[in-house]
Amino acid sequence: MTEAFRLTGLVKQFKQVRAVDGVSLAVRRGEVVALLGPNGAGKSTTIDMLLGLASPDEGSVQVFGGAPRAALDSGRLAAMVQNGFLLRDVTPAELVELHRSMFRNPLSAKEVYGRAGIGEFARRRCGKLPGGQLQRVRYALALTGDPELLILDEPTAALDVDARREFWASMHEFTAAGRTVLFATHYLAEAEDYADRVVLMRHGKVVADGAVDEVRANVSGRLIRAVVPGAREEDLAVLDGVASARVQGDRTELGCTDSDLAIRALLTTFPQTSSIEITSAGLEEAFLALTSDEPQGALR
Numbered sequence: 143m144t145e146a147f148r149l150t151g152l153v154k155q156f157k158q159v160r161a162v163d164g165v166s167l168a169v170r171r172g173e174v175v176a177l178l179g180p181n182g183a184g185k186s187t188t189i190d191m192l193l194g195l196a197s198p199d200e201g202s203v204q205v206f207g208g209a210p211r212a213a214l215d216s217g218r219l220a221a222m223v224q225n226g227f228l229l230r231d232v233t234p235a236e237l238v239e240l241h242r243s244m245f246r247n248p249l250s251a252k253e254v255y256g257r258a259g260i261g262e263f264a265r266r267r268c269g270k271l272p273g274g275q276l277q278r279v280r281y282a283l284a285l286t287g288d289p290e291l292l293i294l295d296e297p298t299a300a301l302d303v304d305a306r307r308e309f310w311a312s313m314h315e316f317t318a319a320g321r322t323v324l325f326a327t328h329y330l331a332e333a334e335d336y337a338d339r340v341v342l343m344r345h346g347k348v349v350a351d352g353a354v355d356e357v358r359a360n361v362s363g364r365l366i367r368a369v370v371p372g373a374r375e376e377d378l379a380v381l382d383g384v385a386s387a388r389v390q391g392d393r394t395e396l397g398c399t400d401s402d403l404a405i406r407a408l409l410t411t412f413p414q415t416s417s418i419e420i421t422s423a424g425l426e427e428a429f430l431a432l433t434s435d436e437p438q439g440a441l442r
């Protein structure tokens with residue numbers, strides 16, 4: 143079986159809030175997937191259901207063809223959840239031993255130390271370790287059962303730039319061995335640098351899903367910036383090849399599905415157009431466009 147997990151029509155409602163609203167997602171073994179979205183998009187709730195920590199109101203979760211609990215118990219699935227609690231007075235070495243005792247075929251302590259890069263501080267108390275090292279300890283614990291699928295909820299949220307880089311360097315060995323990772327992040331650069339595939343969530347729904355380059359190219363297309371005297375957003379938005387239009391002062395910005403068509407239509411309809419620039423929109427623009435609440439900013 144080549145599938146690591148499959149989410150089908152997941153829904154989770156908290157009183158008035160529909161935190162997850164019909165999420166379907168299938169991830170193949172060996173994929174490294176970034177789950178992106180603004181605060182409150184439903185990433186953590188989706189991850190909780192994937193891990194069996196919350197039960198869906200509707201829909202189903204399959205991990206390696208079975209229930210998440212079975213995959214967790216066998217060690218095939220492991221997770222690093224946001225700010226997972228670590229006792230202050232115990233050492234990483236003690237925690238690794240405790241975790242090893244829970245699995246039938248755990249990695250050796252030496253392997254865990256080496257893979258997570260915690261050997262140097264494994265015998266210091268957790269309460270004395272800085273955030274970057276604590277995060278590597280959490281990573282070490284997630285690795286102990288030698289999982290095939292690792293779920294990380296904002297693994298680098300509290301880390302500075304150097305600690306973030308170190309964390310991803312220690313992850314490299316895991317992903318290079320062809321194992322599967324899903325990580326939630328707010329950092330677009332992390333998605334671009336470390337993921338093969340990006341899944342963008344907004345208001346509990348998946349709004350884009352594909353390779354980083356596909357999302358960048360297909361979703362965001364290109365941007366045209368120009369001075370278009372007298373043009374209104376509603377007139378610009380209906381031009382051929384234009385997906386969205388924004389007018390700010392004398393500057394106009396068009397998000398395009400086809401910039402060649404759009405530029406012809408713009409110059410034909412508004413011949414007085416000047417100061418034209420055409421640029422490739424980055425993942426950042428795609429992300430902002432797709433997750434923006436302003437209708438004129440959203441590329442559809």
Ligand SMILES: Nc1ncnc2c1ncn2[C@@H]1O[C@H](COP(=O)(O)OP(=O)(O)OP(=O)(O)O)[C@@H](O)[C@H]1O
Nearest residue numbers: 156159160161179180181182183184185186187188
């Ligand atoms: N236990 C809960 N009770 C009530 N509402 C909740 C609960 N958990 C999440 N929510 C709400 O569900 C929505 C989705 O939250 P969720 O934490 O899944 O989003 P997120 O994308 O992970 O956000 P963040 O990036 O801030 O972690 C939010 O509106 C949140 O306030």
